[in-house]
Amino acid sequence: MARFIFITGGVVSSLGKGLASAALGSLLQARGFTVRLRKLDPYLNVDPGTMSPFEHGEVFVTDDGAETDLDLGHYERFTGVAARKTDSVSSGRIYSNVLEKERRGDYLGKTIQVIPHVTNEIKDFISIGEDEVDFMLCEIGGTVGDIEGLPFFEAIRQFSQDKPRGQCIFMHLTLLPWIKASGELKTKPTQHSVKELRSIGIAPDILVCRSEGPIPAKEREKLALFCNVRPDAVVAAQDLSTIYDAPLAYHREGLDQAVLDAFQISPAPKPDLSRWEDVSDRIHNPEGEVRVAIVGKYTQLEDAYKSIAEALTHGGMANRVKVRAEWIDAERFEREDPAPLLERYHAILVPGGFGERGTEGKIRAVEFARTRKIPYLGICLGMQMAVIEGARNVAGLSTAGSQEFDHEAGEKRFEPVIFHLKEWIKDNETVARSVLDDKGGTMRLGAYEAQLKDESLVREIYGAPTISERHRHRYEVDIKYREKLEEAGLCFTGLSPDGRLPEIVEWKDHPWFVGVQFHPELKSKPFDPHPLFRDFVRAAKDVSRLV
Incomplete structure (x- = not known):
C-alpha cells in the first residue's frame, strides 16, 4: 500500500510546487522506490482543455486522452512515469461527479453537502491505484487560504486521519522574501502560511522554502521553532539556472532524506543519481549552440509552449549543444517579409494552435523554410500550415485553406485541404463528432498509432515501422488531396492504420522538413529525448556548422 505525500503551497502562487513534486518523485525513484504523481486543482473548469493558453499555459495530454495541467508534463519528464486520466482532477470534475450521482439517486435522497459528499469524492480519487506504487505524491493547486481550495485541504486532512498513523505526510512550499533595504531574509510570511494551514487541521512535516540564496542557520532554527x-x-x-538541476539541488538540501525520516524508513536505500548527473553535465557543458525560431501565436507566454521548449532542450542535450529558442509572433510576418529575421536561425518550428489569427504569417515562415532549405518542424497546426503552403505555392491549389477558418468567418473562402474531423477509429470503435458539440473534451485526444512509410526520413528517425503519439486536434489534412500533393513533392510518410488520416508529411527534396499532426513534445524527457526533436536539433547543428 502506498505512502502518501501531500504537497501544498503558501504565501504566493507559482513558487514551483509542480517542479518540487517532480524532483522529489525522481529522487525517490533514485532510491529504488516506485512513484506516481497527481494534481488536484481547485478551479471550477472540468479540465483546462477549454482555457486560453494565456489563461492557464499549455494543456498537457495523456496517452488515455485526458487534458491536464502542465505540471503533469513536469511529472512525466522527471520520473518517466506516463500520466493517466486518474492523475488529474479539478473542483469542476469533482462537483460534476457529485451532481451526476445525485441525479441518478445514488445518495438515496440525502442532502448533498461539501462534507462529506464532495470530500468523499476527492478521497476516492486520491485512493485510485494506491496499491500500485510505493509512494503517491499529490500536489494541491493554488495556495492555502484560497476559498476554492478548502474542500481539497479538508479532504486530505480527513484522508490522513483515515489511514494508519505514519502513512501520510504533508510538505508545504512557501516563500522566504529577501528585503534588500534592511538586508534581511523574512520568515514571517512562512509562519503565517503555516498558521493558516494548521488552522484547518493540517500540520506540515516538511517545509520547502523558496529563496534567492541559502537559509542561514538562525532563520532555519526560527522556522523550525515557530512552524x-x-x-x-x-x-x-x-x-536555479535550469530546472534540471532541481533533483541534485534538492538532494544536496536533504529533501529526500527528510521525507524518508518523516516516514521512519531506516536504513534509507542509497540513491543512484548518475542519470541526473549526466543530465546536468550535458546541459552545463554544451559544445556549441543552435538558434531555433518558434513562430507561433501565443508567444507572449512561454508556458503556452512549455513542452516544446523543454523538448528542444532535450534535443540539445542529446547533441551536446545549447538550443537558443526565440519566440516570434506569427502575425509579424503578415506585415513584413520574414526573410531578414528568419535567415538568422538554424531551424524553424511552427507549433500548434487554434483559430485563424497569425496563420498567414505561419504560412510565410513555412515557405521560407521550404525554399531556403532550412530544417523545419511543424506540429499539429504547424503541419497543416505546411500542407496549405505546399498546396498553394507548389501544387497549384491557390485557394487552399482550412474549414476551421471558414467556420470562424461564417463563409466559404478556401478550398478545404484541411477539414473538420467528424469521425475516427479509437480502440476499434468509431468516434463521431459534430461542429455543434460542446468544445470540452471533443477533440481527437490521446495516443494513436501511425504507420511509417519505408525509406522515409521519419522511418529512419524512429527506427520502427509503427509509432504511437499523442494528439489534440479536431481538424485534419484531407486524404483526397494526397495524390496531387505528392506529385508536387510533399510526401505523406505517416498514416493512421486504416490509411484515412495523414499523420506525417515531409518534402522529398528538402534536407529536413517534417510536419506531424500529433504532439511529439509531450513524450520527450531529459534522459530520453524524443527522436524527432533529437534529429531536428542535429539538423540545426549541421546548418550551424555551414554558416
Missing part, C-alpha cells in the same frame, strides 16, 4: 518542524526538515529551494 513546529524539525530543523533538518526545513529545506531550502534556491533559484
Whole structure:
C-alpha cells in the first residue's frame, strides 16, 4: 500500500510546487522506490482543455486522452512515469461527479453537502491505484487560504486521519522574501502560511522554502521553532539556472532524506543519481549552440509552449549543444517579409494552435523554410500550415485553406485541404463528432498509432515501422488531396492504420522538413529525448556548422 505525500503551497502562487513534486518523485525513484504523481486543482473548469493558453499555459495530454495541467508534463519528464486520466482532477470534475450521482439517486435522497459528499469524492480519487506504487505524491493547486481550495485541504486532512498513523505526510512550499533595504531574509510570511494551514487541521512535516540564496542557520532554527518542524526538515529551494538541476539541488538540501525520516524508513536505500548527473553535465557543458525560431501565436507566454521548449532542450542535450529558442509572433510576418529575421536561425518550428489569427504569417515562415532549405518542424497546426503552403505555392491549389477558418468567418473562402474531423477509429470503435458539440473534451485526444512509410526520413528517425503519439486536434489534412500533393513533392510518410488520416508529411527534396499532426513534445524527457526533436536539433547543428 502506498505512502502518501501531500504537497501544498503558501504565501504566493507559482513558487514551483509542480517542479518540487517532480524532483522529489525522481529522487525517490533514485532510491529504488516506485512513484506516481497527481494534481488536484481547485478551479471550477472540468479540465483546462477549454482555457486560453494565456489563461492557464499549455494543456498537457495523456496517452488515455485526458487534458491536464502542465505540471503533469513536469511529472512525466522527471520520473518517466506516463500520466493517466486518474492523475488529474479539478473542483469542476469533482462537483460534476457529485451532481451526476445525485441525479441518478445514488445518495438515496440525502442532502448533498461539501462534507462529506464532495470530500468523499476527492478521497476516492486520491485512493485510485494506491496499491500500485510505493509512494503517491499529490500536489494541491493554488495556495492555502484560497476559498476554492478548502474542500481539497479538508479532504486530505480527513484522508490522513483515515489511514494508519505514519502513512501520510504533508510538505508545504512557501516563500522566504529577501528585503534588500534592511538586508534581511523574512520568515514571517512562512509562519503565517503555516498558521493558516494548521488552522484547518493540517500540520506540515516538511517545509520547502523558496529563496534567492541559502537559509542561514538562525532563520532555519526560527522556522523550525515557530512552524513546529524539525530543523533538518526545513529545506531550502534556491533559484536555479535550469530546472534540471532541481533533483541534485534538492538532494544536496536533504529533501529526500527528510521525507524518508518523516516516514521512519531506516536504513534509507542509497540513491543512484548518475542519470541526473549526466543530465546536468550535458546541459552545463554544451559544445556549441543552435538558434531555433518558434513562430507561433501565443508567444507572449512561454508556458503556452512549455513542452516544446523543454523538448528542444532535450534535443540539445542529446547533441551536446545549447538550443537558443526565440519566440516570434506569427502575425509579424503578415506585415513584413520574414526573410531578414528568419535567415538568422538554424531551424524553424511552427507549433500548434487554434483559430485563424497569425496563420498567414505561419504560412510565410513555412515557405521560407521550404525554399531556403532550412530544417523545419511543424506540429499539429504547424503541419497543416505546411500542407496549405505546399498546396498553394507548389501544387497549384491557390485557394487552399482550412474549414476551421471558414467556420470562424461564417463563409466559404478556401478550398478545404484541411477539414473538420467528424469521425475516427479509437480502440476499434468509431468516434463521431459534430461542429455543434460542446468544445470540452471533443477533440481527437490521446495516443494513436501511425504507420511509417519505408525509406522515409521519419522511418529512419524512429527506427520502427509503427509509432504511437499523442494528439489534440479536431481538424485534419484531407486524404483526397494526397495524390496531387505528392506529385508536387510533399510526401505523406505517416498514416493512421486504416490509411484515412495523414499523420506525417515531409518534402522529398528538402534536407529536413517534417510536419506531424500529433504532439511529439509531450513524450520527450531529459534522459530520453524524443527522436524527432533529437534529429531536428542535429539538423540545426549541421546548418550551424555551414554558416
